[in-house]
Amino acid sequence: MEKLKLLKGDFACKLSLALAPTIKAGFPSPADDYLHDSLDFNRDLIKNPEATFYGRVSGDSMIEAGICNGDIAVIDRSLEPADGDIIVAFVNGEFTIKYLDLSHMSEGYIELRPANPAYSPIRIDAEDNFRVWGVVVWTIKQWRH
Template sequence: MEDGNLEIFKLENTEPLILKPLNESLKAGGYGSFPSAALDFPDDSIDFLKLLVKDPITTFPGRISGDSLKDIGVLDGDWCLIQKGIEAEPNDIVAAIIENQFFIKRFKPKYDENNQLQELKLKSENPDFSHFEINDETEFFLWGVVTWTFRNWRKL
């Protein structure tokens, strides 16, 4: 068993965070790459809060500790946004309370032919960490769905 790996915070400010995009599109691929997503904002500005948070009342920032999801690029010290009140879909990253500790894991349900939940696994994405097999005896609560993760690439 591992220690919990998620610290939850509350959004204190829901004022718009307006940034002006570059006039030049940023290409991440080779010739013929798709245009920048900034072109989707015709007024030449992006409200980052509106882009990232669909419902400020049910969205919570969290700080991740540990490397149980490192093989999918979620690392120790990354930040995430978690939205409560939306249904988890297979392969979503979810925040769950298991045995009174917060964790983030990959949501892996298995359904029978009648679309009834047959088994539920909360999967790590690192072979050094175990998965959680959720059953009737497991103290478990699905707290929310991770909608975004963030990493600081350079400390300023």
């Protein structure tokens, strides 16, 4: 099972970065060569600072969701998980990051689904030590090492 190292975020400091206009993946417009606003991670990305944590992803089970080894997941513990959310779960003594699949609840179990065909879903039955630890709201990745 993939591991997730949890880090408590320090939201006391303000980090405000210049925000570029809409970034197109096609041909850029010469009119977009100036900055419009600023991005403040505390204001724009973190809605519940007291319940939000960072987690560094270890493994490749969520690679087709764009979550790769070394990425940082921003996890909000105050959100109610919904079917299809990417969650951090505590399962039988370990943390994992997966899609939450509630489609089998009427059959008495749920599944945690990876986003990599090399991995099987994790079936969660009543006897498992399981809890949803939080909902992933953002991921941060480093492109240049």
